[in-house]
Amino acid sequence: MEKTGCPRLHATVPWHWQVKNHAGNWCNILVIQAKELERAYQDPAIDKIKVSPMQRKHVTNYGCEIIKLLGKGWCEANFTAMTMKSSDGSQTFELRRLSTPSSSVSDSEHATPxxxxxxxxxxxxxxxxxxxxxxxxxxxxxxxxxxxxxxxxxxxxxxxxxxxxxxxxxxxxxxxxxKKRPELQPRELKMRSSRKAKLPPSWEATDNTQVSLLAPLSSGCTEFLEIGKRMADFFHKVKDVEIVRVQNPTLFLPLKNKVTEITKRRKRKPLVLRLFHWPRQDQVDTICRDNFSPRLQHPAITYEYGRGTYFVRSVSRYSDTCGPGKGERGVVFVADVLLDGYVEGDNTMNSPPKIPGSTNTYGTTVDSQHMPTVYVKFSKRDYCPRYVVHFTA
CATH class of the missing domain: 3.30.720.50 (Signal recognition particle alu RNA binding heterodimer, srp9/1)
Known part of the structure; x- marks a missing residue:
């Protein structure tokens, strides 16, 4: 927050983002969220983004002040109006970007192009x-x-x-x-090469102290368009779609390692499906951090095919019971799910039954043995969140 004395902002990067509080003072946005704003602002196609929740852990007093101002949930930043809404949407604050002088008038190595x-x-x-x-x-x-x-x-x-x-x-x-600058991926934030090689090449570098990074997608990027194709029928019924990539190595790598283990053992790669999951609206951040679980999925799911975590082939499945009301904001996950043998399930199953003639159990229960559209999983190593899709019904 602004203080009396030196009129300059002291920062470790040549830019920063601030919001104006009710007293007319400019308050610094936390570094992780400021980087999300800067990354998005560099893309001229992005008009507004959802900024990830600000956590109270390991923040200074000024960090607590900005959290108190904006709230602990997702905040919407609008680059056209240069405003930022509080997480509950009740207040709108003026937003500004500070930076070093333009490189067109400054020879400094820290000038901004x-x-x-x-x-x-x-x-x-x-x-x-x-x-x-x-x-x-x-x-x-x-x-x-x-x-x-x-x-x-x-x-x-x-x-x-x-x-x-x-x-x-x-x-x-x-x-x-x-222009895009290397300060958004400073040396201390680069992943170790061996670990990074196992992660998707589209992922941005994350701090090793971060549990996850939530990266908003531009509506014109390949990932956004690919998800749009998978959800084409659903997208025609909704509006104001925003997609965020979930980058959490602690969830992604166990699934990837299990696929590698099965491939080595059976000499063939198991099937990994890209499916959808309807969550409890207030548990999105927990899922991004800890993974899906039955207690975090939408309460309208009735466990008719087993008491596990539910994924669906079509996002329209359960949309009537799990989706929001007309004009309300809703959310659905896009997930990677390992499919390694399945059997038709029922509401008495707390885990999949054994495979006939084997000591192993099925990995999945489904709604239909012949044409499954609902997949129920029981092991966290079998799935991970890849994207969060926000929309208005």
Missing amino acids: YEWFFQDRKKWIPMENSQDIETFYQVESSVFMTFKQNKYEYTLDFESMTRQNLDTEKQTAIRRRP
Whole structure:
């Protein structure tokens, strides 16, 4: 929080994020959440994100103050309005980003490089003359900049953040964003190479002291689009979809190691399905940290195929009983689930029965032996959360 004395913010990275409290003072957002904001802000396609919950563990007094201000749940940051909502949605605070001077006017090694983009349909395209635009933006007092590119003449309006083609009179939106910097993956946060090699290449580097990292996905990235295809029918019925990648090595690696063990033993790789799981709405953070369990899944699930953790092939299964009411926010998980033999289950099963003629048990019970759509699991090494999907019904 702001204090009297030195007017500068002292930080270990060349940027930081703050919100303004009711007294008009600017309060620093915790480092982990600030990094989430910075990563998202670098992508011009992202208008707003859900920032992961702020934990009270291992924080200073100022950390407790920001948690008291914003709450302990997910907070929504809006980069267009530069605002941040409290976790319960009842309050909206002004949001700002601080950084070192632009590299267009500073030779410092810590200066911040920027890039300019224009919107073409739904895509954000880098401008060829970004450096010239940034210099003009920093040096000149005018809110208008006119330049020629190819055979057209354009005017930029820095007040409305638009670009107009003076020949066709077509107007498009523009955005200024910091370029990606290595400070978001500092040396002390890099994973050991042997461990990192076992993790998905799309994962961002995490602090070894962190249990998990929740990384918001851009709506145009490959992962978001792939999940969209799997949930296409469901997505047509909902809106305001946001997807967060769950990066938790303590949950991902046990499943991966079990798959490796089975592959070595049987000389063939077992099937791993990507399924859906309906949770209790207030247990999302616990699942991301500790994994799924029967006590954390939605109370509408009645254990008709066994008293384990339920996963479904189609997200629409149980959506009527587990989904939110019209206009309300809801959440569903995308999970990786090991399928290593299954049998039809019933509500008396606390664990899968033995395989006939063997001392081993089935790993899964299902709703139908021939065409299963519901899978019930009983071992935490057989599954892990991969994505959290937030939506409005």
